[in-house]
Amino acid sequence: MAEVTNQLLAISKFIDGFAKQNCVFRDTEEPWYDPEMMPPVSLFVGGSDKLVDGKKMIDRFAKIEKGVVMIRGQIDEEYEHLDCLWAMDSLERIGERVKGDIWSTTTEEDVVVPEGCRLGDKGRLLLGLAVPLSPLS
Numbered sequence: 001m002a003e004v005t006n007q008l009l010a011i012s013k014f015i016d017g018f019a020k021q022n023c024v025f026r027d028t029e030e031p032w033y034d035p036e037m038m039p040p041v042s043l044f045v046g047g048s049d050k051l052v053d054g055k056k057m058i059d060r061f062a063k064i065e066k067g068v069v070m071i072r073g074q075i076d077e078e079y080e081h082l083d084c085l086w087a088m089d090s091l092e093r094i095g096e097r098v099k100g101d102i103w104s105t106t107t108e109e110d111v112v113v114p115e116g117c118r119l120g121d122k123g124r125l126l127l128g129l130a131v132p133l134s135p136l137s
Contacts, residue, residue: 035067046079
């Protein structure tokens with residue numbers, strides 16, 4: 001029962017914050033994320049999304065969340081909310097890039113090289129072998 005209560009409190013706080021601010025997070029110049037605790041990030045945004053301003057989030061990572069490694073900030077103008085997950089062509093437009101981004105941060109030795117990935121790209125971002133992609137690539 002305690003888990004349900006905690007979840008209800010979290011949802012209530014989320015809704016209350018959204019209702020008061022029209023946003024889940026406060027729009028400040030202070031970073032929201034601790035770079036020491038935040039893994040590398042890839043953001044895939046629907047440019048026609050009417051529910052979430054993903055472009056603003058990508059811009060925030062580029063300007064304010066400077067300590068967080070942003071692998072990619074991709075805007076697909078034709079996509080709407082959640083099309084990055086559910087569109088018929090999401091595997092080709094998004095999935096292949098997600099696979100490559102995950103692979104570029106993998107450092108484990110005992111892993112199978114995914115189809116379409118190169119062994120030489122494994123861990124390239126974390127090992128300092130490449131710079132992250134620009135936020136709007």
